Amino acid sequence: MHKDFNYRDKIPVAVLGATGNVGQKFVELLASHPWFELTAVAASDKSVGRPYREAVNWIMSTPLPKEIGDLQVQACKPGLPAQLIFSALDSSVAGEIEIQFAQAGNVVLSNASNHRQDADVPLLVPEVNSDHLQLLDQIKKEHKGCIVTNPNCVVVALVMALKPLVQNFGVEAMRVVTMQAVSGAGYPGVPSLDILDNVIPYIANEEEKVATEPLKILGNVEQQQIKPYSMKISAQCNRVPVTDGHMASLSIKLKGKTSLNEIKEMWRDFEGEPQLLDLPSAPKYPLVYFDEERYPQPKMHRQLGKGMSVALGRLKECPVLDYQFVLLSHNTIRGAAGSAILNAELMVKRGFIFW
Amino acid sequence: MHKDFNYRDKIPVAVLGATGNVGQKFVELLASHPWFELTAVAASDKSVGRPYREAVNWIMSTPLPKEIGDLQVQACKPGLPAQLIFSALDSSVAGEIEIQFAQAGNVVLSNASNHRQDADVPLLVPEVNSDHLQLLDQIKKEHKGCIVTNPNCVVVALVMALKPLVQNFGVEAMRVVTMQAVSGAGYPGVPSLDILDNVIPYIANEEEKVATEPLKILGNVEQQQIKPYSMKISAQCNRVPVTDGHMASLSIKLKGKTSLNEIKEMWRDFEGEPQLLDLPSAPKYPLVYFDEERYPQPKMHRQLGKGMSVALGRLKECPVLDYQFVLLSHNTIRGAAGSAILNAELMVKRGFIFW
Amino acid sequence: MHKDFNYRDKIPVAVLGATGNVGQKFVELLASHPWFELTAVAASDKSVGRPYREAVNWIMSTPLPKEIGDLQVQACKPGLPAQLIFSALDSSVAGEIEIQFAQAGNVVLSNASNHRQDADVPLLVPEVNSDHLQLLDQIKKEHKGCIVTNPNCVVVALVMALKPLVQNFGVEAMRVVTMQAVSGAGYPGVPSLDILDNVIPYIANEEEKVATEPLKILGNVEQQQIKPYSMKISAQCNRVPVTDGHMASLSIKLKGKTSLNEIKEMWRDFEGEPQLLDLPSAPKYPLVYFDEERYPQPKMHRQLGKGMSVALGRLKECPVLDYQFVLLSHNTIRGAAGSAILNAELMVKRGFIFW
C-alpha cells in the first residue's frame, strides 16, 4: 500500500485541467464512480484558489455535485492528494506537466496527444491492446510513476472496429472521412458563427493523428517495444453542427477473404479484457452493429453503453476497396474521459495503483 | 419559327412541379432571366386553378414577384403556353408526364431521375459533355420534342471536377463521401426532429446514382450511342444539418502521373462551352480552387458564381489512392434548377427552341 | 376489483397513437414504470396488425425494448387488454375515439386538446389542482369510464410556476412569449428547411390554448363545476431550432405585494400531492429556481427531475407589470406523456383503477 495515502473505501483521484470541456466530463463521470473518489481538481493559475463551482463554467447536462463544487481548485503541480491523476490538459501545456507528475510517482492517465507516440508510453484501448501494458512492467515493479495515454477521439472507435478484422484477416488499407461534433474542439472551441448551417472541412492536426495512431495501437510488443502495424491510412476530417458524437464513413481493404455476415458476426461477438474483467466502465457490447439502413446516428446512439459502445452500420461491399461501413462513438466519453477512466480501471486490476 | 407561339422578346417557358422546393428555385431564377419569361406554372391537382401565390408555401428568401404570384396554377398536361418546359416533378410522377410533353413537341428540361439513363436522353452538364446533344440531331432536324436531363445534385459537381482529369490522365477509381444539405430532400423533406444535432448516414437511392451517373456523363458518343466511361466508384452519402450546399470528401486514383500543382492549374483553367458562348447562367469560373485550408464551406461559398460554380479545396496526396480533395456546390442551383436552365440556354443557342 | 381484468403484479395499460412522437415517449417512459405494464399499443389502420417494431419509426434515444417491439399493433377501438388507456392521438381523431373508450369503461388519460374544456373532464396538473378530480366523484362511485386530460405543453409549466403566487397573492395578468422546441409539433412535424437557422413566430392554435387553459386549471370547484380563475393572459408563441424543451419569457402582475426573495422561496418550497404521495413520476422538486443569470437552458435543464421538474430563473422586477422571469420544461415529458402518466398514478392512488 502506498504510504502517502490513508486507506479509504474508494481510490482517491485528481483531475488536471478540470474546468475545460473534457475536464468537466471527467468530473461528471467520476462523480458516481464505484471505485474512484474525486479528491482534487486542478486547473490553470486564474482558477487556483477558487471553489470549483465558481472557477468552472459548468456546461454538462447533469448538475454539478455540491461536494465537488466546494473543492478548492489547486495548481497543476505534483503533490495532489491522489496517486491516480486524470489529465484533461490542453496539449499546449500537457507535455511538461504530465512528466512532472509521473516523475513524482503518479500514474497519469492522459487525454492529451503529447506523449502518445513516446516509446515507453502505452497508447491504450483496453479492448484492443491491453497487452501493451507490458511496456510498464519494470516501472510497475519499481513502484514508479508513469503516463498512459488514450488515443484521439476518432481513433478509439476506428481501432475497436478494426481489431477483429486485423486479428482474423489483416487490414491492408483504410480510407476514412469523419464528421465530428463540436465538443471535440473543447470549450469555447468552435464559434457558433463558424458552424451553424455549415460544415468545416478541416480540423487542425486531426488527419495526421488518424493516420498514425492506429498503427501504434494495433502494433505488437516485441522485446519491450511496439512494432507498429503496417497498413495504409488516408483520412479527411470535417466538423459538423452536432454537439456530441463523431461519425465516420469508411472503406477498408483486407488481406484475406471474408463476407458481410462474417464481419457483422465478428463485430457482434467482439469483446476484450474490460468485458472479461467486468470493469465498471466497460460496456457490455463494445461494438453494436445496426441492420437498419438509417443507423447509426449521433443523436440516437451516442449514449449506447453509457457512451462507451461504438455503433456500426451500413456495411456493404465497396467497389474501390473491399468493404465500406459507418461508425459512431461518443467523442468525450469513449473518445476521451471515459476511455481514460477505463484505462485506469484496467490498471487498478493490474496492480498499478496503491492507496 | 414555331407556329404555336407568337413572337416575343423573351422565350416563354413553363415550370412543372412549381410549388415544390426545386420548383420554387426555378421560379426564383427565371424571374430575372434575360432570355426566358415564365408564362405558366403547373402543379398537382390540389393546386390547379388557384393563384400560384396561394397554392405555394413560398420558402425562397427573395420575395415572390407579384406577376408570378398572380399566375393561375395549371395542370401538368401538354398544351401549356410554352415550348420550353422545366420539370421539377417528383420522380414518382415525372416519368410518364415528361414523355407526354416530349411527344407533344415540347423540349423538356428535367431535374427528375426517371429518364437519366434512357438511351436517347442526354444526361447533360454543358461544361462537361455538350457533345452529347448529338443524340438529338435527328429530333432537332424533325422539330420534334425531347427530354434532356441534368444529373443528381452531387453528381454535377463531381463530373465537373473530374472532367479535366479524365481528359488529361484518365481516372481509374473514386471514393466519395458526401455531406448533403436538407434542401436536397425537397419540401417538407427531412423532419427537423431527424436532423437537428444529428447526421443521417443514409439517403435513399443516392449512393446508386452517384455510382452510375458519372459513367454516362463522362462517356463518349459513338455511332449515336453513349459508351459509358470506365471507372470504379464507391459512395457513402450522409445528410447533415445544413440548409443549402452539398459537400463531398473524396479520393481518386488516376491512370497517369501528375502533380498537386498541375491539378490545381487544370481546375483553375477549366471552362466549357457555356463560358465560350457566354451563356447567361454560366459562371465565369466553373471550378474555383481555394488554397485556404479551412475552405470551401457551404455557408461561405455556396453562392459562388451565383450558385453555379463548384468550389474545391484541400487537395493532398492520398496514401491509399492517389489524390484526395474536398468539393462543394449549391445543390438546388448548380445541382438542380440552375443546371436545367443552363442546359436550356445551351439548347437555345444550338437551335432547339422555336418561338 | 374490476371483473374484466385478471390480477397482475403490474397494472396493464395501453397507448393509443403509439407510433407518433408523444406515443413513443409514452412507450419509452412506460417501459420501466414500477406500477404499469404496457400490454397493448394501438395506432391508425396502416399500422394495425404489424409488429410495433416495424410499424414505428423509433426516434427515441433509448433502444426500443424487445418485448414491446414484438407487440402487434391494434386498432384504436375499445376492447384493448387494459382499463387504463393513454391517448397520444392527434386532435383530428382523438375526440370521438376517446369518448368511445370512456363509454366502454376505460379511464382515458389524454394528451389531446379535444376534451380539455369539457365541463365533466378534469384538466389535471396534480401539483396544482388535484382537487378537480372531484368532478369524477359520481363516475368513480359508479365504476364508469372517464377522460382526464393534461394541458398544452407550455401551460403545464406556466400553471405550476403560477400556483404558489395565485394561492398567496392572486395573479392579475400575465404576458408570455414562448420559444418552443420542434418535438412539440410531433413527427414528422416541422420540416427542417423551415427551422434550421430560423425562428417561426407562429404555432397554430397555441396562443389560444395558452390564453385559456390556465384559467380552468387554476379555477375552483364549486358545486361540482369549475369556476375559472380570473386573470388576463396574452401570449406570443415562437418555434425555435431546439429538439426538446420549451422556454418562456414572461411577466406577471400580482394582486398583492411581495418581494423577489419571497417569490423564490415559494417556488423552492412548492410541492403538491404527487410529492406527498411519493408518486413514481413525481419529481422531488417540482419547481427548481436557478440564481445563475444564464440559466435555465433547454440543453442543460430539460432533464431535471427526469424531465418532470420545471426550471425557473432570472426573476426581476418588471417596469411594465410587476415581475418578469424565465421558465423551461421538457415538452414531451412534463408537457405531455410524463404528465399523463403522473395523472394516472394519482388516479390509481385515488381508487379509480381496477385490475
Add this chain to the structure above:
Amino acid sequence: MHKDFNYRDKIPVAVLGATGNVGQKFVELLASHPWFELTAVAASDKSVGRPYREAVNWIMSTPLPKEIGDLQVQACKPGLPAQLIFSALDSSVAGEIEIQFAQAGNVVLSNASNHRQDADVPLLVPEVNSDHLQLLDQIKKEHKGCIVTNPNCVVVALVMALKPLVQNFGVEAMRVVTMQAVSGAGYPGVPSLDILDNVIPYIANEEEKVATEPLKILGNVEQQQIKPYSMKISAQCNRVPVTDGHMASLSIKLKGKTSLNEIKEMWRDFEGEPQLLDLPSAPKYPLVYFDEERYPQPKMHRQLGKGMSVALGRLKECPVLDYQFVLLSHNTIRGAAGSAILNAELMVKRGFIFW
C-alpha cells in the same frame, strides 16, 4: 474643402476594428458603396502592419475584394487618410479611441455603446430622429470633429416600429422579448457548444440598453438638449441558434385609441428623411408589414431592403396591454454597420463631411 484630403470622386473612409464581425460587415458593405471609398482599415496591435487579407479571418459570404485585402492594417490612431471614420471597435476600447479621433477633427460613426448616452452625441436613426443632428450645429459651423452613434442592434428596429405610433398616439409602455442571432455577439462570440440545440435567456447588458436607448432616440431636442421620451419599457433578451436576424415579440400600451388597420397603414406608409433624400443605403420601405401569419422569419426576411428594412407581422390586440406584434431586422446591417453607413450618408447630405 478639407485641407488634409485630395479631391477624389469618392469620399475616403476608414474602418476601426476592421477584423471583427461588424468590422467585416462594414468592409463588405463599403466595398460597393457609390459614395464612399475604403482607404484604410485599422485594428488592434497584433494585426497592424499585416495585409488585411492575412490579418482577418474573413467570414462574410461574399469574397473579400482583392484591393481591400491588399490594404495594410493600420493602428487605431488619428491620422488615417479619411475624415469619415466608421468605428466597429469593441466597447472595451472604443471610448477613448473615438474621442481621440473626434478631437483630431474626424467625424466618427460609432457602433459602440460607450458614447450613446453622452449629452452632445446624437444616437441617430435617420428615419426616426434626424433632427437630433441639431446637437452638432455648433460643431459643424466650426468644422470640428464629432461622434455620432447608432443604437443597439435590437433598439434600431424597435424605435422604427414605434416612431409612427409615438407621433400619432404616444406610447405608454412596451414589453419586449427578443430572440437574437449569434452574429450579434461578434466573433468568436457565442461558443457553438453553448447554443446548438439550445436557447440562452441572457445577454450581458442587453436588457438595460433596450430599456433606455429608445427613450433618448424618441426624445425631443429642446434648447440644444435631448429631453428623453417618457415611456415604460421592460425587456427580456434571449440568444437563439440563428446566424443573422434578431426577432422580437412585443406588446405595447398606447396613449390614444386606434385600430389594427390604422397601425398597419401607418407602418406601410412610414418613411423618413433617408427615403426623401434617396440616400444610397435607404431602403425604399423602412417598415414592411406581412399579413401572412407565419411571417416574418429571420431566414426569409433578414435581407429585405438589402438588410435595411424592418419586417413586421402578427399584429393583434393584446389582452394585457393594447397591441402585440412581431418584428425582425438584420442585426449586423440595420442593427450595426448598415445603420452607421446610413448615418454617414445623411451627414454628407447635411454638409458635415469635407474631402
